[in-house]
Amino acid sequence: MTEVRNVAVLVGNGLSIAFNPAxxxxxxxxxxxxxxxxxxxxGDDVVTAMKEIAERALPAGVTSEDDFEVLVGAFGxxxxxxxxxxxxxxxxxxxDDELxxxxxxxxNFAARVRDTGLSHVLQVIFENSHAYADDAExxxxxxxxxxxxxxxxxxxxxxxxxxLLLSxxxxxxxxxxxxxxxxGRTKVSIVDGDGDTVARVPLLRETRHDFSPKHRVLLLHLHGSITYWAGQEGTVYAKLSRDHLEDLEQWQAVRDGTTGLRPVVVLANQRDKSAHVQEFPFSLAYEMFVDSLATSNHWLIVGYSFRDEPVNAKLQAEFNDRAREEKPRVxxxxxxxxxAVHVVERAFGWGKEDGSSVDWLTVVRTGANGVENTAEWAEFIA
Known part of the structure; x- marks a missing residue:
């Protein structure tokens, strides 16, 4: 009997940009x-102050102009x-009660500033989470x-x-x-200020055993999603639909402090990110990610910059696992x-002393749009 072939796919911001530049x-x-x-x-003074606080922790010459994660993550x-x-x-x-x-x-003020910035960021992403007809195709x-x-x-x-990918x-x-x-087997009620139920939404899975063998295609949001929300006490985690987010006006409610729900995303500087991903539900997503790497001989990485330390650590550990008979095809x-190729190699723990990476690594530089029609793709899936 021919053994089935698994594939581990890692998707970064480059995939989203390929199908919606916004x-x-x-x-x-x-x-x-x-x-x-x-x-x-x-407004100008508020944003200036935010930038100054964010850039205080950055290396010399680096700014927060291009990266909302740096700007908002500083307040986390x-x-x-x-x-x-x-x-x-x-x-x-x-x-000293006064102290x-x-x-x-x-x-509390830092948390409010972060909530404000985070809600604006996620609302912008929410409003642009679509691909136009040709790009969607x-x-x-x-x-x-x-x-x-x-x-x-x-x-x-x-x-x-x-x-985008979920859709x-x-x-x-x-x-x-x-x-x-x-x-989808378990749901929770969202109630308004009067105690009336305004929505019934599915809870997030708690362990790997909540995934069924029949689930052949897994979508794992390693750093959360605009659709993942939790109560402020951090004990109930659920998924809201796009309709819920629109109808309940959640983004404005977060800014106004009129909701007890908060979006569940990792939006932090690199130093804090490693701690965040050890917390639920990101820990479960990472556990499943590692499992996908361990059980796949084909790794597809799309639109990822290789600058995320927690992700690189998992890639390197599984790539160099002594139990693996041969290197995966990447x-x-x-x-x-x-x-640069050496940046990719370094993320996998491959150095100059290891020789050429050509036997296991292929890099396609034409982007995600149409990659399935390239010779490199044909060779990858062969």
Whole structure:
């Protein structure tokens, strides 16, 4: 009997940009900044102060102009720092209620600033989470090529918050064989301020055992999604539909502080990101991502810059696992010449002393749009 072939797919922002240019980091950051300015009488000063705080932690010469993760993530870091200070104050000056109240006040302010920036970022992404007719057709062709070229499990690990890939998967695949982190078997009610139920939404899966063997196509949002939300206490996690997000006006509600729900995404600097991904539900997505790498001899990496340390650590660990009889076949799809081969090799722990990587690594530089029609693709799936 011929053994089924699995494929592990890692998707970065480059895939979203290929099918909707409005989802590039600079465009999102620019739009977020403009919306924050418009929302405040002192908009320019507020944004300037945010940038100064964010750039304080950046290397010399680097700015936050092009990266909303740097700008908004800085306030997640500030909030965590305030939490550490609060614990320190409780230990060293437990009787000083005024000090602890002041620290909590600053922590709450940092959290509000982060919520404001985060809600604007995710709203921009939400509004642009679509591909126009021609681009959608090309994205569907790409997803069809991936899911039909491998008869085993197809694991799509997505670093984007948008729903472009989700929409394409649901369009071209058999619904019965598709699963993301949402578990349709269990649902929770969302209630308004009067206690009335306004929606019933699926909870997120809690363990790997909540995925069925019949789920051949997995969509794993490693860093969360615009559709993943949780209560502020962090005990209930659920998936909202696009209709819910529109009808419930969730983005504005977060900014106004009129909802107890918060979006579930990893939006942090690189230092804090490693801690975030160890928390649920990202920990489950990463567990399934690692499993996909371990059980696949074909790794497809699309639109990823190889700058995410937690992701690179998993790639390197599985690539160099001594239990693996041979190196996986790796196809990296990028656009242009910015991504150097040595950067890719280094992410896998492959150095000059290891010789040429040509036996296991292929890099396509024409982008995701139409990659399934290239000779490199034909060789990859052979």
């Amino acid at each position: 989802l590039n980091l600079r465009a999102i950051t620019t739009e977020m900044v403009e919306r924050m300015k418009a929302a405040s009488d002192e 870091a500030e909030n965590r720092t305030m939490g550490y200070l609060e614990r320190l104050a409780a230990l060293t000056q437990p009787q 602890q109240a002041a620290i909590q006040l600053v922590a 090309h994205l569907h062709s790409f997803v069809t090529a991936v899911t039909s070229s491998f008869d085993g499990r197809v694991s799509l690990s997505n670093l984007n918050y948008d729903t 394409a998967v649901l369009t071209v695949c058999n619904m019965a064989e598709v699963a993301d982190l949402a578990d 196809l990296v799809v990028t656009h242009g010449d910015d991504l």
